[in-house]
Amino acid sequence: MKLRSLRISNILSFKYHTDVADAETINFEEELNIIIGENGSGKSTALEVINFIFKRVLYKQFDVNQDLYSRRFAISIDEKKQTIAPKNAQTYSEFRLEPNWDTPSAAQVIRLEISLDAIDLQNIQHIQSNSTKLNSISSLYTGRGTISPTTPGTDYTFDITLDKTTNGFSVTVVSGSQDFGYEYLTDYNFYKELISFYNLENPEDTLTSLYEGYTLISSYRNYHAFEKSISLRDAHPTHQIQQIKTKDYSKSLNSSDQSEPSIFGLVRLRIAEKHFNLISEKFTEAECEEQANNLDFILSINKRLKIINLECKIRLIELRIWQYAFEFLDTRRGKVLSDINSLSAGQKAIIHLVFEAYGRGDLKGGVVIIDEPEIHLHYQFPNEYLQVIRELNKEQGCQYILVTHSEALINSTTINHVKRFSLNNTGNTEIKAPTISTEQRILIKILDNTRATYAFFAKKVLLVEVYSDRYFYKAIIQDKYPALDQQIAVLDIGGKGNYDEWSHLF
Incomplete structure (x- = not known):
């Protein structure tokens, strides 16, 4: 779809x-869509x-x-x-x-x-x-x-x-x-x-x-509430999965959830359910764990997590109450992580993306919504994040719609996928998705190399001739109009002869 x-x-x-x-x-384009723009x-x-x-x-x-x-x-x-x-x-x-x-x-x-x-x-x-x-x-x-x-x-x-x-x-x-x-x-x-x-x-x-057709990765991701274990004592995994799905069904993008992302619970329950069913078939505990941790979707998750040197697994810790530990293994050190929050924000964002891609079912050919991944991304992780999306898409053929405030995700490679939202003089939304010419792509490369793609997120762009002008006008704005400092991007364009091509870009 x-x-x-x-x-x-x-x-x-x-x-x-x-x-x-x-x-x-x-x-919308069939593969990648990146939505940017000012707040509101x-x-x-x-x-x-x-x-x-x-x-x-x-x-x-x-x-x-x-x-x-x-x-x-x-x-x-x-x-x-x-x-x-x-x-x-x-x-x-x-x-x-x-x-x-x-x-x-x-x-x-x-x-x-x-x-x-x-x-x-x-x-x-x-x-x-x-x-x-x-x-x-x-x-x-x-x-x-x-x-x-x-x-x-x-x-x-x-x-x-x-x-x-x-x-x-x-x-x-x-x-x-x-x-x-x-x-x-x-x-x-x-x-x-x-x-x-x-x-x-x-x-x-x-x-x-059936192949899954839709998933949403919200900007609210409370990793501090991550559960290290799960128990089947009080309810069968099927019942618990149904409860999670019912809760997700009414969740708005604007809701602030105090619990962990629901996908982690779904993945744990799907593995635990497999182990639970195998125990009755006269397998040893070790054999049950091996089969549960080698489910196709877990193998797919761990294949993608190699980019951040991790893999996940489940382990039975108390048969009497059917309690399982859910663990991440640092494959470089061969050690189990004691706390998911010891990982960087970028690593956690990639884990979340990969879990959503495989954890709800066999996602293929559907729509994936990602809301503001940069909240949890360090600057060095956007390339890895986009690389994971590209690799997933080769396999799944999904349509990605990504909303971002991060200039690190905008460059000469991704610019053709960008839709820029802005507010007009009456405060209403306008949408621009211009075709980028070869000359403009060169300008974007310049912005990319100078880490100035933040200009695409500003309300106004002030074009000046050289870098000394940029420092001067930036200082004036900060001193005289501090409220506008985050709204106006000041760019030096290398001389007034370049004005036309730069102004057309914005």
Whole structure:
């Protein structure tokens, strides 16, 4: 799945338009998209809109009632059909999507263009070819009855209208139809649960899981709350995983979480579940640990963590209460880390990225949102971070949308992927993604080599002839207008003859 474009009307700094087709357009490239701009220019709002779409409009949540399933042989048919049920969350109240301050009563509309890719069509084919098996589960545990997959389209455009009075929303398909492709996008988690239930009840004839299509790496990452161990004593890993996913479903980009990033809990539980299931099959504890730590997704994680000389593993420490230690090994020293916070900020950011890439399932061909990675990056780590993204993308073919305040991530190599957000004279968002000429690329190389790409993040750029002018004007601004010091970038351009090409760049 790939996002093609997004238009936003009357949400925070995005101004109201009578027709959403006239709104500022964010066009997305298939692989890497880097969004930059001054504070308050709408970057986080755009991500919050995408986050809302993937948690309420597409990939809707379905609840699994484990209690009903555990009593499936003793309850009525109607009760059994409530085991897998839609969450029916038709509200956006958890998300920060208030109207623009100038038009508080006007309509709020979002328009998204989206395309199915080869991975989606492969998922759909998988559902279609196994519809008889999945129908056997659907007819027992859901109220939806049989699945009748039809030929899907590939391109869809839909409008989402927010209702401020009720905090509800409605969806209108503008282009494409509500065919099985659209149903797949909205009910992806339903089909995923059907496959899980089928595999649970047919261990000798399991179906492969659907490829994952979306993940979000928020800017809130409380590594100080990292849990070193996990216990299965009070709840089966399946129950704990469901609890984590339910909590994630309502999480806004603006929420400040006191707990660790949820992906760490999911990874621990997935490994522990494998170990827990193997113990009953007459393997020794050592054999169980070896198999659990050699799951495909753990091998993939550890392969990528080699760039920072780490690997992760799980170890049973107390069988009586099913307690496991989750450890990171420093491969250079051959020692287990006593505390994840002994790692640098950049190392932790790369760990988080790699865990999200593999830990939720088989992520492939989907959308990955990364909000402000530089909060946890040292200056030397951006290249390593982008290198990991490139290596992941060779394997997974995902679409990355990255919001950054870090000039270290902007250079002559990445500049073609940049969309620059700014505020106009009325305080509304404007979006610029110009085509960079060969001459301008040379200028960007100069900025890159002089560590001056911070200019792309400033509200204003003051161009001066030589470096002595830059020192002079910078001193004047700091002395006379200190409030503007962080808003104005002063660049020397090597003489007034270079003014035209530099001014066109900005």
